[in-house]
Amino acid sequence: MAAELRRLAHNLSETSVEGSAGQRTAERLATEELDAGPLLEDALNGDTDAIARAATAGGYDPAAFAQLLELALQPVLWEAAARCAVLTDVDKWDRGYCPVCGSWPALAELVGAQKRRVLRCGRCGTWWSWLVLLCPYCGNDDHRALGTLSSDDSRDRVDICQHCHGYVKSIATFDSVPTARLAAEDAATVHLDVGAREAGYTRPGTVDVATAGIPRLVREGRARAGGD
Numbered sequence: 552m553a554a555e556l557r558r559l560a561h562n563l564s565e566t567s568v569e570g571s572a573g574q575r576t577a578e579r580l581a582t583e584e585l586d587a588g589p590l591l592e593d594a595l596n597g598d599t600d601a602i603a604r605a606a607t608a609g610g611y612d613p614a615a616f617a618q619l620l621e622l623a624l625q626p627v628l629w630e631a632a633a634r635c636a637v638l639t640d641v642d643k644w645d646r647g648y649c650p651v652c653g654s655w656p657a658l659a660e661l662v663g664a665q666k667r668r669v670l671r672c673g674r675c676g677t678w679w680s681w682l683v684l685l686c687p688y689c690g691n692d693d694h695r696a697l698g699t700l701s702s703d704d705s706r707d708r709v710d711i712c713q714h715c716h717g718y719v720k721s722i723a724t725f726d727s728v729p730t731a732r733l734a735a736e737d738a739a740t741v742h743l744d745v746g747a748r749e750a751g752y753t754r755p756g757t758v759d760v761a762t763a764g765i766p767r768l769v770r771e772g773r774a775r776a777g778g779d
């Protein structure tokens with residue numbers, strides 16, 4: 552991972568604007584001897600405060616520093632996701648956050664002719680089936696408090712929750728998007744994010760830490776609510 556970080560930093564330092572804060576950070580990370588292990592661990596745990604502190608202490612550009620660490624982790628996360636998929640049936644996962652890395656879904660896919668709803672982790676690419684009328688953030692399954700924002704594009708849409716004011720964008724696709732292309736798909740549908748935010752929704756919604764991502768039915772111990 553430390554080698555991956557150095558390689559990425561080297562590439563970025565060559566391609567970014569000479570003299571910019573990001574370029575200087577990349578150049579330093581590519582050449583300096585840095586104990587990257589603990590930092591990568593912080594990045595893996597999503598400890599953004601620790602990363603920001605380290606960036607400030609080292610005099611790095613905080614945004615470029617954090618982004619390079621996250622990118623260096625990607626091959627590891629993809630590998631972990633692939634192994635998890637082999638070892639367990641992640642498709643049966645019944646929480647709204649990723650079973651492999653704990654991130655919230657970047658988007659949902661409506662796969663195939665049946666439009667099966669599948670949540671996709673933007674960080675490691677893991678996918679798992681999810682009910683259409685179920686908020687992945689607060690677990691709300693009351694159809695009266697769930698809705699869809701209309702979009703000019705009929706292919707894609709945004710599902711919203713009135714309880715937590717969270718939104719999930721959905722893209723219709725024949726096959727699941729390959730993990731390496733997921734970030735591009737996320738970026739290509741940024742107009743959906745803009746529309747949702749303008750309408751007052753966030754990703755994720757405002758959720759209670761204790762119950763975040765747990766469907767109501769699971770919380771009440773009645774049945775497994777994820778999957779179909």
Ligand SMILES: [Zn+2]
Nearest residue numbers: 649652672675
């Ligand atoms: Zn993940």
Ligand SMILES: [Zn+2]
Nearest residue numbers: 686689712715
């Ligand atoms: Zn919700």
